[in-house]
Amino acid sequence: MGINPAVAFTTLLLALMIGAGVVSASWGYALGRQALTGVRQPDSRPASSAATNRAAPSGQAATLRSEQDIVNEVQARMSGGAVAPDSELPRN
Numbered sequence: 001m002g003i004n005p006a007v008a009f010t011t012l013l014l015a016l017m018i019g020a021g022v023v024s025a026s027w028g029y030a031l032g033r034q035a036l037t038g039v040r041q042p043d044s045r046p047a048s049s050a051a052t053n054r055a056a057p058s059g060q061a062a063t064l065r066s067e068q069d070i071v072n073e074v075q076a077r078m079s080g081g082a083v084a085p086d087s088e089l090p091r092n
Helices: 005-035 067-078
Strands: none
16 A cells, blocks of 8 residues: 555645744744844833932922913924923923
8 A cells, every 4th residue: 555645745744834833933033032132131120119219309399380381382392482491390
């Protein structure tokens, strides 16, 4: 009894698909590893207490501004006008 050509063809295609999957996976792994060279995990968590406990610079307290003040400032900047320094928020 000889080998059925349909079974042989199916087995050959299955082997080729598995081989292509292994080659594709190893190539993708190599590309990803190369892309991430030099990338390190942060030393601390982003939600650490050090970031949330930052004090306002030089004793200035952060103040809330009205929406209309912010809209006016944005419109002034878009029109090319200068914004008064007292209307800006304190910078860190």
